[in-house]
Amino acid sequence: MIADGNPEAAVSLRQVAVRRERFTLGPLNIEVPRGLVTAVVGPNGSGKSTLFRLLLKMEPYDDGGEVEVLGHPVKPGADESFKTGIGYLAELPHAYEDSLTAEEKARFASMWYPGWDWDRYRKLIRSFDAESPDKLKKMSKGMRRKVELACALAHNPELLLLDEPSSGLDPFAWKTMLGELQRYMEQGDRTMIIASHITEEVRRLADCILFVHRGKALGFYEKDQLFDSWRALAVASPEPGRIAELAKSPGLQGVAESAPGIYQLETDLAEEAEAYCRERGFQVMGSRRMELEDILSCLIRKEDARR
Amino acid sequence: MWIPIQIDENRPEPLYHQIESQLRGLILGGQLTEGTLLPSIREFAASLKCSVITVRRVYQDLESEGLLRTRQGTGTFVAGVDAAAREGHRLDRVVEAFEKAVETGLQLGCTREEMEKILRDVVARQTEGREGETR
Secondary structure, rough: OOOOOOOOOOEEEEEEEEEEEOEEEEEEEEEEEEEOOEEEEOOOOOOOHHHOOOOOOOOOOOOEEEEEEEEEEEEOOOOOOOHHHEEEOOOOOOOHOOOOOOHHHHHHHHHOOOOOOHHHHHHHHHOOOOOOEEEEHOOOOOHHHHHHHHHHHHHOOEEEEEOOOOOOOOOOHHHHHHHHHHHHHOOOOEEEEEOOHHHHHHHHOOOOOEEEEEEEEEEEEHHHHHHHHHHEEEEEEOOOHHHHHHOOOEEEEEEEEEEEEEEEEOOOOOOHHHHHHOOOOOOEEEEOOOOOHHHHHHHHHHHHHOO | OOOOOOOOOOOOOOOHHHHHHHHHHHHHOOOOOOOOOOHHHHHHHHHHHOOHHHHHHHHHHHHHHEEEEEOOOOOEEOOOHHHHHHHHHHHHHHHHHHHHHHHHHHHOOOOHHHHHHHHHHHHHHHHHHHHHHHH
8 A cells, every 4th residue: 555655646644643532532643545536434523624724734643653745844944835735624614704705715725836726716606506795604505505515626736625615505506516526536537535425425536445433444445346246245044053154154254144044144255155165055136336434444343353 | 429338237247348349349240330439538438437457458459450540639539440350240249148047047947858849839939929020
């Protein structure tokens, strides 16, 4: 997973730990590939927002760690111009922007980004149907979110960091957002990291998935490989009491008797597990892909057992 | 352009394999004709809810088989297919469909005789129906 100074990586973290009074993130060793969409998936409070802030140099980290974003080291005293190549949508709106209008917010943002494109901004606002003269605090949650999204995209950043972008959006705005994000990625050389709780969003957008829980990275996967290999099998046993044997299946993540003589087996090595069951005279009645949440629960269960 | 590819979540084959064999089928079956511009990798991935890594792999594989060609800057197109390849493919698809049926039969404990009888009955019934339709 880790290579020194990998030019294919938009973000790389080596032994990075952020320590706060009641929360520790890391130590993390992660490489986020360029040109792809990586979804960061984890329960509330798992450290997703801290991770984003870390990449923006807003979270000091322990000595000995190394953070690199778009090929630039992120550390005290280092040049910060790389930030102009980043688009960031925070999880919550900034209170200090409450009394600004959308246009004022955009004007403020435009001063920081040399790549700011008013034409692009206006097109996005129109596409999101978010034209409004109101102050941000007077807007609905969804409307304000749309303005913020337009601002994060208006300078066509090299790296886009979206912290739960769809919160507050109605289903129509959500679809428009997916379309705009796809169009952004269409350029080929852009990188997006998106924190999301929404399975459908991950299914439609992501290429890679990073699971996090309590500040720890539980795994970095290519999305399709993940869904290909993680499966729930329904297995029937010709005679009772053979659950212990099933518990030794390759890639076992969990096994339970769901009806007399019928077992549900969760595995991250679907093919091998199926062959194992057949060889031992079990009947494989069905095999289905697991949902994102189920995979996450398995990974959390495993991590908790290790602690 | 929308390409009719159906992913079956419950088949054991990996996603890239399902997409690749169906796309190959559409080209060899003549539904996608020579010169057709395929969707961009990102667009196709979004519509299939898979990753661009998978679509890139499918495009590369089919390109090396000579079924697709990529023109820098314009996109990926369907290449010409010769008649022999098309005919071979027609049978491949039928064999594949029978394989799936036999797999189901074995899973449900059918004997060889039962399956052969079912096949004969199905063929008889369906061809009878077809002749009725065309008449």
